[in-house]
Amino acid sequence: MKNFQRLIQSQGRFAASSAIARPSPLRFGSVGQFRFSSNHSASLEEINTKYNDFFTTVQDQFELQRGLNNCFAYDIVPSSDVIEQALRAARRVNDFPTAVRIFEGVKAKLPSKEQYVAYVKELKPVCEELGITLKEDLFH
Template sequence: MFRNAMLSGFSSVRNVKNLFFPSLANIKQGRVSAVCIRSMSKHSSETEEEFDARYEAYFNRSDIDGWDVRKAMNDLQGMDLVPEPKIISAALKACRRVNDYALAVRFLEAVKDKCGNRVKEIYPYIIQEVRPILDELGVNTPEEMGYDKPELYLESVYDIH
């Protein structure tokens, strides 16, 4: 639009400024031909099913690489949601296709973290739903690997009976 304004006779800075920042008087007199409006709200009309299908299809791409997998996982972590088990399964399969076992385990840790204060309700359900995929791919959960405890975790002498 700026280039078209320059070519159509708006040669002075004042006229170009009026095109992008029109005064109220110019708007009332009809001298403004174009006004840039930027919507500050980005409301999505995407349903939950469409969202799930979009991420599932993204992770199921045959040409996906490690960067793409990490990008999508990072985007999911930035959202205010816990991914559905079908998205998690597709992500774990994508980790297998790019041969990144550590990324699969870290993604499960991130999903557990996304469960927030309802981790005891949501996370067991997610693990139950993705268990067949975990077994098929040979991926252990962070709890099975001992990552849920500190590295030098020792049982308290007061807890031993």
């Protein structure tokens, strides 16, 4: 068990239960191929297009949160366009807490703080337009 915990800590995960509860999809084939199910794979562009379209049509909170859970379940970080559409969907369904949590999900998926800062910088105009405040700004 100690070796397993060390392995999880070396991968940046600190809770053994979270690593077991959310297995990441298998990567196979050429670079950029991700597994949807046993007989279908999709490229990064297909996944981004799928979720970009999905968040454009979201009309209620349950749909939004289900889509975010599915989107973040992949072993990839969604593109900034997908995050922007998710933020707009959160605003459309009037769900401020989920909008803040979207950035927490992005922060958890990214391997470095610099990449997170780049995402925040790129999405700052959208956040200002929609009136979304980051957790870091809410709690210093």
